Amino acid sequence: MRYDVIIAGGSYAGMSAALQLARARRKVLVIDAGQRRNRFAASAHGFLGQDGRAPGAIADDARHQLLAYPTVEWVSGTVSKASQETGGFIVETDGGQRYSTQRLLLASGVIDELPDVEGLAQRWGKSVFHCPYCHGYELEQGPIGVLATSPMSFHHALMLPDWGPTTFFTNGVFEPDAEQQDSLARRGVTLVPERVERIEGERADVVLADGRVIAIDGLFVLPRIQVAGSLAASLGCVLEDGPLGAFIQADPMTRETSVPGVFVCGDAAMPFGSVALAVGDGVRAGSGVHRSLIFDAH
Structure with a gap:
């Protein structure tokens, strides 16, 4: 089976992007290892409608709602490799599974260096x-x-x-x-x-x-940040220096990276981050990926 979009990372930004694509009835695969950046915090704040809730509860509810859409699938793991093929990409997980997709969305977040x-x-x-x-x-x-x-x-x-x-x-x-x-x-x-x-x-x-x-x-x-994993670098995505560390450069509207067909959202694509910002950026990226499937021939 070939997917329209594979999303590497299923935290707030990745799920928010997946939701937009699911509602456009696109075939989406989310691959996630469950390592949310805010997993150490007992509660999340500043996110309208979710203020004071446990971050894990917010993520669990979001996943439950997302997987109610029949075109969305979820695999536990990490995307370890990705390579271009005609009309898209081949993605491999750390468990050795291989998948084919037209578009790839990076939402794996960052690592805080304390x-x-x-x-x-x-x-x-x-x-x-x-x-x-x-x-x-x-x-x-x-x-x-x-x-x-x-x-x-x-x-x-x-x-x-x-x-x-x-x-x-x-x-x-x-x-x-x-x-x-x-x-x-x-x-x-x-x-x-x-x-x-x-x-x-x-x-x-x-x-x-x-x-x-x-x-x-x-x-x-203010810890230094590092883009999680080596996927962006191996694909050749251009990084941009920020005040706390490098993040993945992307179009401000579509969230497409310097590599055609590869998109990014969330903390890995911004110099600063929060749950609310990640969710909003996921909306931009999800709609950007969807438009590219309609209008762009990569």
Whole structure:
């Protein structure tokens, strides 16, 4: 059987794209390994109609609704290889299954590269976060920390005081100039230049190299991102440098990559991400793929 579209990755963006194609009665295969980026978080916020729900519950409901469409199939696994053939692509999974498709949509997301600070990784998604819109409100205006990972963290630190009194731990990564220090002071941000030794406690208390412990309710970090898997690179998709790492370059409307017939959506195609943005981008990509099946001869 040859599919109209194979979607590599079945998280929020991939399922959103699949839904548009299913409603156009196209034959769709979703291949997904179940590694959602937000799997560490207990609840999702900022997504209209789903605010406060468990991310897994949102994904499970979406999959149930999607698979109610008779033209959609789902395979558990990861797309490990893809090669071009006449009129489309041959896709192979890590389990050795092979499928043929006219169009390929990449929705495999990104990997967060967290700073190497003791105690930080095990609190990721629980009391260590990246998105204030997703997690800031629930901190109830308690003390907040920002751990510098790059110059972008300066902008992060300027944002966070709207959610609570903010301490900016520059950690030897970033040194604000006089103008930036003034901006931080006007926002009421406390600047701490000492090196961070570790994160401990029930929430995310910051232990400094000089022995001081600064108690905070939530720590915000901007991790570097890396496109998950090697599929985009092996196909020759052009990557674009973003403030936190490279993402896959795509047409802003159709979401087609530099490789004809290969599309992308979700966090792998944007410099920043959230569930709501991923779902919206999936809508764009799904409709873009559908239009290409009608109007474009690849």
